[in-house]
Amino acid sequence: MNAPIPQPRSTPQFYLQSMIAFAVSTVGVGIGIVYLPVDLWMRAFLAMSVLFVITSTFTLAKCVRDRQEDAALAEQAQYYQQLPIWQGEQPPVPRA
Numbered sequence: 001m002n003a004p005i006p007q008p009r010s011t012p013q014f015y016l017q018s019m020i021a022f023a024v025s026t027v028g029v030g031i032g033i034v035y036l037p038v039d040l041w042m043r044a045f046l047a048m049s050v051l052f053v054i055t056s057t058f059t060l061a062k063c064v065r066d067r068q069e070d071a072a073l074a075e076q077a078q079y080y081q082q083l084p085i086w087q088g089e090q091p092p093v094p095r096a
Contacts, residue, residue, distance in 0.1 A: 026050075026054065029050050030047070030050075033046045033047050033050070
């Protein structure tokens with residue numbers, strides 16, 4: 001029985017690039033909010049808004065990933081349901 005071998009979804013370089021891009025964009029927005037020429041309460045509102053956007057993005061990404069994994073598992077279960085149960089030789093047929 002040949003089980004399908006899972007392939008990695010992304011390379012380590014892509015993972016590193018996405019982490020760096022996330023860090024740079026978050027730090028950039030943070031610096032922009034700190035140096036914005038507005039009152040403190042406006043900066044606090046913008047900072048809370050950015051944090052909410054970041055956390056909701058992580059939540060959405062997790063939900064999308066979970067749905068993709070569920071679909072892959074359902075496809076794999078369908079594949080294994082179609083395999084015959086007995087993989088050995090056929091039993092002898094009794095003569096009547």
